[in-house]
Amino acid sequence: MLNNDTIIALSTPPGSGAIGVIRLSGPEAISLTNQVFASKDLEQQATHTLHFGLIKDGEVMVDEVVVALFVGPKSYTKENVVEISCHGSNYIIQQIISLLVSKGARAAKPGEFTLRAFLNGGLDLSQAEAVADLIASDNKASHEVAMQQMRGGFSSELKDLREQLIHFASMIELELDFAEEDVEFANRDQLLALVQRINKVLHRLIHSFEVGNVIKNGVPVVIAGKPNVGKSTLLNALLNEERAIVSDIAGTTRDTIEDEININGVVFRFIDTAGIRETADVIEAKGVERTLDKMKQAKLIIYLVDAQETEAEVLVQLEGLSKQSIPYLFIVNKAELLNASQKDFYQQQGALLISAKEKLGMDVLETALLEKVNLSHVNTSETLVTNIRHVEALKQTQNALNRVLENIHNPVTSDFLAMDIKQALHYLGEITGTVTTDDLLENIFTKFCIGK
Template sequence: MQIPNQDTIIALSTAPGVGAIAVIRLSGPEAIEIVNDVFHGKSLTEQESHTAHFGTIRDNERADGIAKIIDEVLVTLFIAPKSFTKENVVEISCHGSPFIVQQIIKLFLRKGVRLAKPGEFTQRAFLNGKFDLAQAEAVADLINADTEAAHTAALNQMRGGFSEQIKQLRQELIHFASMIELELDFGEEDVEFADRQDLKNLVEKLLSVIKILANSFDLGNVIKNGVPTVIAGKPNAGKSTLLNALLNEEKAIVSDIAGTTRDFIEDEINLEGVVFRFIDTAGLRETEDKVEAIGVSRTREKMKQASLIIYLFDMKNDSIVEIHRDINMLENLGVPFIKVGNKVDEAQPELYEKLKEGNDVLFISAINKENLEALKTKLVETVNLDKFKTGDTVVTNIRHYDNLIQTQNALTAVMTGLESDITGDFLALDIRQALHYLGEITGEITTDDLLSNIFSKFCIGK
């Protein structure tokens, strides 16, 4: 597939703002010739690909007829098809003044170059066959990766590991799809080209692989987006103190007055390559204070939406009955939680002995920062990065996950049809559906709306 009306596009590829250097990128059939018209140095049209050239950018079309130097620049050439977009690409490294950047871009706009849309460089790379759609999406993930795990996952996907798995699954299914379609062509002769048992074995194999990929999304989502972690407990259990201790800064207001936290306070830390997004909430208790009651209600909603809960209780003041009641409530939520007893330095001896028996409570002193490292270790253990560290493919993109589920549903329908001995035309319909959803992952099947939705989320200049 090719882009219609391939004009030349331009955008700032480095972050906007003042900096030592800014990089302006052009891509399109006439990119080199257009830049050559305003570049004073070597003739760019006579240079080889992947070479850099020093010179000046000059505005030759001033009303007074005097060419004005805009900046001294370094121009790098990438001649098609040996470029990111597989088109002629020119990258202009200029001084990082926003004024200089603006003047250079305005100069090229006057020469007929068009401003690039968000993600248009990567979109052109995809449409020109540089890589498939899943790999193109990994480019954005790589740019936004803020942990080692997220970086590794994006890099693996960009290198095509996930894509190859999907393409292999699809290719195996295409073979049987063609056999079923052939049967339909000879419908009146009652012939069977696709062995039903072989097809059943294949569908079982595909369902097994797809289930593993789909199940990896929980881990992939954590790697990419972090773990929403709610700190919940009664007022004055030390939730805000714990948040401040974990973040190592005074983020939340700490007070002896119960119910100080009325809304959510959020921040995040990186623990061994995983981002935990901590949410300090209003205390869990019945209250007649209308404002505090709203905060408690919102806390319960946040707990339902969380991926992990730190249940913090007060070893100095809470009773075993209150703690067990809260634990029972958390178990009914179905969200993983860690039991943490705070103020262990002031703990009721009897309460401490009872809770120590179960060996599933972590005892800390948030105010003294005692045993916080053990809590951090426990948090990382709940994520379980072992699967990711083995090098297995991990799905991190919600669109890919949705397509895998749709494929799973279509293949389940194929299996049901095989067991019910339905006719080939109905089997073919479900097989086509499965092929369609697998093809959407890698971009073998696309629509303009799908591409627009994906690439509009990229930054301009990429």
């Protein structure tokens, strides 16, 4: 998959700006740039240096630029890399890229720079995926997790596990070579202890995905309740903008509306839903059905009731809500209408009292949201799995090792143990890229932006 050609792409976001950065990588990155750079001879300059000069197309000046040189292997891709900082005009950027393409460069594909970094040994596959997570990070926690993985925290933990398994795999392979002598090179008690120890680590990593996925993708929170209790008003109050249509007519919201906010470093994805009730309206009924589906998929439910509902109606709703396996916050809207007795009743039910229209109690609600997701105790310097591909591979590794445990206790030949240990090594290798296929790499790197 590794090409020897030189690739080029814009690495800054498209559109007009103060500067644009054009990146080249490949064996001829420096020599091609040198052909259009009217200043020093770039091929005679040291790595990691900056050079001011002109980009010229023949005698025509295109722009004043700063060229950064990174001579391989001391670069991101481990190849010769040039980064040209020019003025951020779309016209100028396209002129420079077209000029260098005419000299022999090729337009880069999505993620091709990082793919080359992986293929050239600069990053393993999990680190490469962390690069994409780092670019997409939009809060402190997701940034810290992506940085920890990109710097090899997850990789080093997996490397230790693989090395220990490889030792026993080699010992068992040796036993197979001396099968006729009936000798045992791999101590079964030590193998048992090792597999049990690795399984504990795998369990911790798999379990960490629940938190890691929330940090990476945000907490999906469904705002549910009967029609006209103020769900859309609450969404608008949380977002501090008129995102959803508000009306006194019941059933106004017929489809889900989603938006997100960052509360103390945690991203919450709020989903305003159609009111839950029986209806003959086909479209509204479809909205109610979607509401129930979204509630099943949520990590947290904000269940809203109107202050004017009767205690009996509220208790029926609470009974149904308590049967949900998903955590919820019980919220009473229009709390300014409550008398002392009603407030006492709702407080006994563990309700939070707010007024979405007047934006009262929003700070208390935000605090309750943070407490429910319970991320304040999470140490983002520890290894947290954030990628579903990694989780599936870890589960497959665990299944293979569980078969090893079964076979240790049963009178089976060494070749069965060897086969299951090889399977475990295979799945661990899929995470870091020790084991890859072209389809896997294409699936991962085509999701990157062009220029990275």
